[in-house]
Amino acid sequence: MSNSILESPPDLPVGNGVVLTRYHWKSLFGSMTGYAMDGLDLMVLSYVMSFVIKDLHLTSAQAGSISTITLLGSVIGGYVFGILADIYGRVKIFSYSILIFSVFTGLTAFVHNLFWFDVMRFVAGIGLGGEFGIGMTLVTEVWPKTHRSRATSVVAIGYQLGMIIALVCSMIFVPNFGWQSAFLIGALPALFAWWSRRSLKEPDIWLERRASGSLKGSFPIVKLFDSPKRAGTTIGLIIMTSVQNFGFYGIMTWLPTMLAKQLHFTFNKSLTWTLVTILGMMVGILLFGQISDRWGRKPSYLIFQFGAAIIIWLFFHQTNPTVLLGLGFLMGFLVDGMMGGYGASMAEHYPTEARSTAENVIFNTGRAIGGFGPYVIGYIALTHSLGYAMGLLSAIYILAALAVIFLLPESKNKALV
Known part of the structure; x- marks a missing residue:
């Protein structure tokens, strides 16, 4: 059947x-x-x-x-x-x-x-x-x-x-x-x-x-900070999800405008870039899940975070439409690919009685902070070019990488408790 x-x-x-x-x-x-x-x-x-x-x-x-x-x-x-x-x-x-x-x-x-x-x-x-x-x-x-x-x-x-x-x-x-x-x-x-x-x-x-x-x-949210190590992990994950959302909302909100105004892309070219970038995001997410299970959480995040910092800087120093299209795929791949790992990473550091709380509190705190991305980019663009403001995004991925290095314990194949 x-x-x-x-x-x-x-x-x-x-x-x-x-x-x-x-x-x-x-x-x-x-x-x-x-x-x-x-x-x-x-x-x-x-x-x-x-x-x-x-x-x-x-x-x-x-x-x-x-x-x-x-x-x-x-x-x-x-x-x-x-x-x-x-x-x-x-x-x-x-x-x-x-x-x-x-x-x-x-x-x-x-x-x-x-x-x-x-x-x-x-x-x-x-x-x-x-x-x-x-x-x-x-x-x-x-x-x-x-x-x-x-x-x-x-x-x-x-x-x-x-x-x-x-x-x-x-x-x-x-x-x-x-x-x-x-x-x-x-x-x-x-x-x-x-x-x-x-x-x-x-x-x-x-x-x-x-x-x-x-x-x-029990009040589940307390368990997110019930020891110095776990509190550090929670802060590290909030930094990572904030950067994730800041970059996503900032790029998806302002990049079509930048392509149209500063590089004189037509609507169809901007739409093509958007679709190619979304495709890159989907491929990146699926591949991140594979390498995270094979190589570990920390190495996977660091590869994508440093890669995102480099590709964003390169992207906003290009003007050739064909190059921008290819780099757009890679930018979507690296910037949003890390979404493939947050669910597993957050689950592995908290007990069952607080796991859903951890997933939602950490991610939605990151979404609230990252939601200011379009505003910050728009504010910087008042005194500089929009391309300059977008290029600054590369720096925040270094911040996320530092959070992974110093605050996130490795949790590959960790049994849930």
């Missing part, structure tokens, strides 16, 4: 006595799809913003605040849902976060003024914030340690897949049915929340901790 899209491949031996079962694949598919909602949301809002501005009569400042409000909601939601998932279960809270995101994204299609638009975006952001960390936690607790980083890299490319799906759907529906149709599409993941609640079970390691009573009476 053939598998449907919601079914999983059969059991697969992968060597050294490790067998990947149907549940491994289900947890991977569920978590990847959950994170795809993040990328879908970003692209939908970006694509329809001009229509929303016209229909709701918004100023540029009011339009800009929508993204900020959504980001604020996602940070708050990441903290809250991360803690709840450690206390009440990964699958249960994961499905609730997707349901909240879906419902309030769909309701956005029915608002007619900025106040209610902001309210819907804020609450949708709360649901959105929980999906990365909980999905990563679920996968890391289910998949074997020898394939942990490879599994989280597949979850991570869900973001880019979500961006592509949103772009294609928006191009098909928005011209014919208006901007509201894009948000109605965003309501469809509610069906996925129903499926995940029925098809996924809580990881055995979490069920064992609950049965032993170790989940009672």
